[in-house]
Amino acid sequence: MKNANSNRDDFSRPVIRALAARAGWQCCFDGCSKLTVGPSEEGPDKITTIGIAAHICAASPNFRRYDPNATHDQRSDISNGIWLCSDHATLIDRDDVTYSETSLRAMKRRHEEACARAVRVGSSSAPVSGLVALGPAIIVTATIAGIESDAWTFKLSHFLAGDPHEIATFIGSFSSVQPYDKYVLCNELGDGRAVTGAPSLKKDDDGYVLRCPVSPIFPRTDVRRIGSGLATNDESNDLFLDAKGDIACVSGSEYFPQRVKEVLSMQRGESPFHRGFGMRFFEYFQSYSGSPWLDLLFKLDVIRQASIPYEDTVTGRHYTPLQCVTRVHTVELLSDQPSANRLPVRLRLDVNGLGTWERELRIYMPTAEQMAEIANRPRFD
Ligand SMILES: [Zn+2]
Structure with a gap:
């Protein structure tokens, strides 16, 4: 007799994490x-979980909703998973007439949409309210408990990346954390700050409270003084010629949309000179594509580029990549899939010297193959 456990197509840890x-x-x-x-x-740093990453179509024969034509990759893909409590994971595995593939997929979609809505509106009845990032490895849903000029305090709910232990490590090894990774970002505020000292993490009756000592706001540039760049076509990225036949330049507020597009199109790891510089859009897109969380993660990363200064070790210059953005209101993806390596995004930002600014831009999104090829190039940093 065939052992059902020998050929199970189980989910990987990152898939389980992302489903939850x-x-x-x-x-x-x-x-x-x-x-x-x-x-x-x-x-104080332990968490308990009763959730299960259940298979929509079973991982092995002899179980409900097994599809013999599906491949290993399809069975262990995130699209074949649904996050359930242990009671309901058991229930759906007893009854594949009531809980068909179609009905489970519909449940999953409804629930994920409700979660994302709760995060967007900051509903207090929902267990999730907004995203907070502490450095690159910790992303958690949280509510604001206090905003002072020298410290930000949050009540933490659920971890999308990292866990309380990871925060304890960040605190314990704070002096050796890379300076550019010492930051806290808050979706609800649309703003972030450099973290100036080891945060503190306390556990009370219903969860964790994180307090981060923060620097004053980093000065932003007036949009009229951000310099100039070559004018490029939004669709093709081709250059323009001006009336005299020279390559056209734009400056100030006319250059600003292009500057935003440049910053948002540079993936982390793409620059051979500044390995740590750039967006995490690609990383998030790989794990959260098709999920309502993606817009919120993108927003966090735009906040980072607006508020956290980067030190260019070549020129010694200190600047926030989105130099004149003082607050990020919304970042909305207008399509699930890039077309010709471009992803349409609508942004609403507060801009120093312009006020509130809203625009649709098509940002560059490499494929997994292109990013793998970039990773193999020689490095100069
Ligand atoms: Zn349940």
């Missing part, structure tokens, strides 16, 4: 929404 995060760590089953994670009594 996309569901706000709640069971996706209609009407359940049970929270599947919380602080553990075992210790």
Whole structure:
């Protein structure tokens, strides 16, 4: 007899993590929404979870909704998973008539959409309210507990990346954290700050409270003084010639949209001289594509480029890449898939010297093959 466990197509850890995060760590089953994670009594940095990354089409024969024509990759893909509490994971595996593939997919979509809506509007009845990033490895849903000129405090809910242990490590090894990674970003504020000292993490009855000592706001440039660049066509990136036949330049507020597009189109790892510079759009796109979380993660990263100064070790210059953006209101993806390596995005930003500015831009998004090829190029930093 065939052992069902020998050929299971299980989910990888990152897929399990992403499924849980996309569901706000709640069971996706209609009407359940049970929270599947919380602080553990075992210790201040321990969490307990009762959630299961269940297969929509079973991972092995002899189980419900098994599709013999699906490949290993299809069965272990995030699109074949649904985050459930242990009770509902058991229930759907008993009854594949009521819980068909179609009905499970619909449940998952409804729940993920509800989570994303709750995050956007900051609903207090929802367990998730906004995203906060502490350095690149920790992203957590949180509510604002206090904003002072020298410290930001948050009540943490659920981790999309990292966990309380990772925060403890960040605190314990703060002096050796890369300077450019010492930051805190808050989606609700549309703003971020450099973290000036080791944060503190306290556990109370219903969760964790994180307090970050922060620097004063980094000075922004007036849009009229951001310099100039070559004028390029939004669609083709071709250069223009001016009336005299020279390559056309734009400056100030006319250059600004192009500057935003340049910053947002540079993926982290693409520059051979500044390895740490650039957006994490590509990384997020790989893990969260098709999920309502993607817009919120993109927004966090635009906030980072607007508020956290980068030190150019070649020129010694200190600047925030989006030099004159003082606040990020919204970052909205207008398509799930790039076309010809371009992804349409609508942005609403506060700009020093312009006020509130809104625009659709098509930003560059490389394919996985292109990023792998870039990673193999020689480095100069
Ligand atoms: Zn449930």
